[in-house]
């Protein structure tokens with residue numbers, strides 16, 4: 016007998032992204048992957064419905080970016096998208112600098128979906144990656160990060176595939192409702208089509224805006240490339256080189272300095288840089 | 296007995312033809328409305344037929360003579376027959392003319408028959424194979440039944456049996472010629488073709504009496520203002536009515552097929568079949584009756600469509616597969632060769648627009664390239680602020696600083712490509728040698744939108760074009776010069792509709808002008824044999840075949856022309872986003888083109904397009920080196936004979952020639 020499978024309600028949280036080179040607004044890469052995952056659910060869990068949710072200020076720029084998600088409805092088949100309620104996006108309009116979390120919590124709690132999908136980290140604003148955790152905490156739902164696939168949903172329990180470093184996968188069973196976050200391990204987003212994106216509607220709801228106090232304390236500056244830990248490979252054979260290339264960067268010989276003076280700290284850093292061959 | 300039967304037959308055939316015409320017109324009218332000046336079109340039609348169409352047909356002399364005899368004979372015979380036999384105006388002069396006309400037609404049909412004996416692969420078979428016999432039946436029976444009219448034979452000659460045989464033959468001939476013309480037989484091309492010429496969607500492509508050559512190659516803009524309008528063509532009825540009419544005019548001569556690089560490469564595209572599929576779709580049905588070469592690798596009979604059904608299915612098959620549409624390089628070889636002046640490329644881009652804008656289904660790298668264009672204004676996704684890095688040491692004057700210049704040098708996206716940067720540096724050297732006052736937009740320049748538009752993304756095209764036009768409006772310049780024929784075409788022929796009108800020159804044209812004005816001097820050519828590859832977007836799109844050859848001649852180079860050169864040049868495979876959508880075939884188009892080069896024995900192939908350079912240089916084990924004409928010119932530069940150094944003050948450029956110095 017086939018286990019009973021029913022369509023589920025999926026809410027995808029989408030944000031306004033930012034292109035890494037030009038800084039132009041766009042659909043955020045991870046959120047788009049989250050939506051792709053949701054649209055793919057039609058195959059595993061027929062009859063699922065996808066809704067899109069965004070909390071933030073409304074402007075021409077952000078609207079164009081959000082419509083990028085709506086343009087994904089057309090992609091792979093009539094079934095995906097058209098039947099899944101992708102004609103609209105719910106926009107919880109807030110003033111610039113408001114905290115999105117209370118608004119999202121309120122909206123999700125009012126009509127709880129079974130599954131909430133979100134990108135792991137926003138491309139603008141704080142981008143701390145804490146939003147999924149904060150939501151899970153406030154709603155009291157379980158959270159799974161680094162999702163690669165939803166395998167099936169049975170009797171209120173979802174079987175999920177979580178992506179671990181170096182291509183490993185872990186299978187998890189989670190009771191719904193739950194929050195899952197996706198990163199670059201999730202399937203790449205399909206093309207966004209101009210026509211459906213333009214025609215889709217935005218359902219604007221006003222929500223009480225709580226100013227984001229944490230953000231107000233932040234100082235924003237253009238990002239710099241994060242320094243990468245140097246990998247000095249001294250391999251003799253091809254096999255060693257391959258192993259070294261595939262290996263995770265070991266941080267094992269790190270050292271946590273606590274309660275030391277500034278001079279001692281500087282001394283330690285200086286020593287390390289010399290060891291690594293960065294300073295000569 | 297003939298006197299009674301003939302009028303009945305003739306008028307019955309005419310009546311049936313009229314009903315058929317009405318039905319055919321109804322099929323065309325399923326299409327979307329189009330603005331056409333009906334009256335002017337009808338008035339212009341004879342000239343379009345006699346001059347423009349015959350200009351194309353006459354490239355095949357034998358066929359052209361055959362057609363003149365057959366069609367001319369037929370039109371005259373049909374008119375006279377209606378007078379003589381239909382209305383009974385049996386006077387000997389008219390009868391004599393009718394005899395002559397039908398005799399001429401008979402001679403023509405003999406040639407048609409000869410051609411059909413061993414037809415080349417590009418010709419369709421099926422009902423077309425019976426056409427010479429029908430032509431003969433018609434001309435011969437008209438001839439014979441006219442003999443008594445002029446008194447050569449007594450009216451009551453022969454037996455009833457003979458007369459019946461004659462009537463039967465005439466009925467067959469009339470059936471094919473009148474009835475078949477409007478009910479979908481091979482003769483349909485005459486009826487639809489005449490109206491197609493009259494109501495052509497590009498009336499400006501025809502020549503005029505004032506000596507205008509008539510060229511219209513820019514794609515037409517989609518109206519994006521109307522937010523409810525579907526974008527592009529989803530079903531056959533989404534074409535405009537005159538496009539449908541145009542498809543119906545196809546004679547299945549297969550000239551387009553023979554010219555198509557994608558077909559030759561074994562990619563699943565055949566422009567003739569594509570047009571026939573649109574005819575199938577407009578009437579509804581399957582392609583099983585098609586009797587020509589199929590799309591390579593796709594057997595006939597598996598696809599079907601209807602006027603209001605999708606052309607490309609989201610899943611499974613419909614009328615045409617998406618990969619057929621994405622195989623096209625938009626080289627326009629088919630349009631150039633088509634004697635019926637059908638616009639294949641317009642149709643293909645119309646359907647691509649739907650696939651990209653409504654389905655979001657641009658294959659392979661398509662989506663990535665379009666996303667890059669949206670986010671970074673260039674297809675490679677490079678930092679738009681690095682557009683001028685290649686010229687860091689050249690001190691190029693920026694439009695933002697100088698505000699005006701004689702020449703605005705449009706760099707194109709080749710500015711991000713290391714190979715093309717060599718061409719650009721060469722071009723700058725040439726411009727400086729000729730003391731041209733020029734400036735560049737630098738980081739203010741964006742992709743012209745060429746590739747986005749041809750991938751069907753009209754929205755991104757219009758966005759790029761709009762911003763480029765706004766940038767250009769800030770500055771004053773006489774003309775734009777570019778080494779990229781795609782930018783040349785888009786800026787020159789497609790921005791106008793969006794409000795940007797410029798005088799644009801390809802760098803070879805500009806260099807030729809500079810040379811003719813004695814502003815450049817060259818050392819004699821010492822290299823080996825050279826051939827020249829005409830870029831599609833320079834040649835067929837813009838009619839510039841002369842200037843590059845003129846420059847090469849000035850360099851002292853004698854060209855070994857390829858068999859397919861000039862307007863028959865074979866595409867390098869790089870246009871229309873084809874390298875991006877990358878539909879597999881049996882061969883690669885650039886390999887075939889380098890083979891053409893090899894056949895001339897040339898050691899070097901001169902080009903004038905970054906895309907051609909990239910495609911042809913990408914051929915492994917090529918027999919010839921690929922150089923842009925700008926590079927050849929830069930290498931050959933020498934100081935002008937009597938240098939300006941002789942005169943202390945530098946004269947303003949452009950007003951001095953070497954002669955005047957003497």
Ligand code: SF4
Nearest residue numbers: 545546548549551633
């Ligand atoms: S489309 Fe033109 S060239 Fe091609 S077969 Fe038809 S009439 Fe001939």
Ligand code: SF4
Nearest residue numbers: 555623624626627629
């Ligand atoms: S434009 Fe070129 S590639 Fe496209 S169908 Fe015509 S001949 Fe073939």
